[in-house]
Amino acid sequence: LHYDEAPSVDSVPGPKSRELIRRQENIDSSAVAYPEDIPIAFDSGKGATVRDVDGNTFIDMFAGIGVLNVGHSNPYVLEAVHEQADKFVHTVDFPTEARLELIEKLDEIAPEGLRGNMRTVFGGPTGSDAVEAAIKLSKYNTDGTGLVAFRGAYHGATSGAMSVTSNKKFKEAYTPLLPDVVHAPYPHPFRDGKSPQESVDHALEEVQQILEDPYGGLANPAGIIVEPIQGEGGVVTPPEGFLKGVRDIATDNDVPLVFDEIQCGLGRTGEWWASEWDGVTPDIMTTAKALGGVGFPLSATMYHEDLDTWGSGDHAGTYRGHVVGMRAGTRAIEYIQEHDLLAHARELGEYLRDRLREAGESNPQLAEVRGRGLFVGAEFVDADGNPDGDVADAIQDYCFEHGVLVWKAGRHGNVLRLLPPLVLTHDLAETAMDVIVDAVEQTTTATATR
């Protein structure tokens, strides 16, 4: 499944990568984010390993932001992809076997409260599309206009999804967006300087206040949207009681609760859905990223059939589901089931966290390790103990030079985020962690002596 010799890095970036990036830089507005920090031009991938155009081989610890759960070019999935592509590729949203098969598969793995009681809508290829559909469904069901979202949230790049995203950097040039969005605090005990319980209580009080305060709150709420674990926000894993509390508030106020499982769902945390760790079921749930199996752009919005349901044509879009992507998605879910990758993700995730915690024992700059399954975050502080350092940036660069791909997250880029393919083996994980732990050691020493 994987390249044998990972990592093997000659010198990076190599000449071919440099040339490809140079030619692309001035004509492609979308290819800058990763190469800006890490100049790499990808050529091929196998399982949890990738190669660049210069032949350097890396262990991939970010998997296209949690897209390649079954690994790069998984042969079991690709078999179905080839078969489907040879047969039939596109039809807007007319019935196909591939479509029904995926919907039934999603129903089979849905959280308990939705399983057997849900409808699925395909709004478009991206996560942002799924969020837009979730927002529209919330409004359709309530006649409301306002939405409660959370600080630190990332929900996408289209106007509605940007409105519920909190980071100003993504949206300040594009206002006005949706008018009635209020962001409540997301419990983050480490940042809040509070106990887990206090952080949860504070967040829930604010949500309550937003919904109920007749003066400063939302006059006409349509719903609450929340990531069960915040991804871009820094793998922020809320303490027990938060999701349950939000569920209760949504029910009491008769507004739909939306869980955005785009980054944390589909097996990433060692459960099919991150919210299952808390045993809480939303009314509406978004999924994307890993849904397209081996990287096909595909997203879906699942919702409880007790809501006012959409019928055919109520939510338009040329790409309401990609037939080949759907086939890939179903096969990828099957692959995870057949290889018991949920249990593997739980076990291997603990190993990754243990290695990071061990490294943090003697290193005050590695302040907190968190996450669930193979969704792992490590938050760093600068040499003076301030939370806004650039350690994760430096770790990212060091790892790149040593054959391991990681991608930072967090408000200031100070969270190291690991979200490798679920097919990562223990051996590759050990090799990657050796490099990452070295990187932590080297880069924190560097920032401490600056």
Ligand code: PMP
């Ligand atoms: N929601 C969450 C939680 C995400 O992490 C992302 C992407 N990082 C999105 C929505 C948006 O997905 P896309 O980039 O596919 O539009």
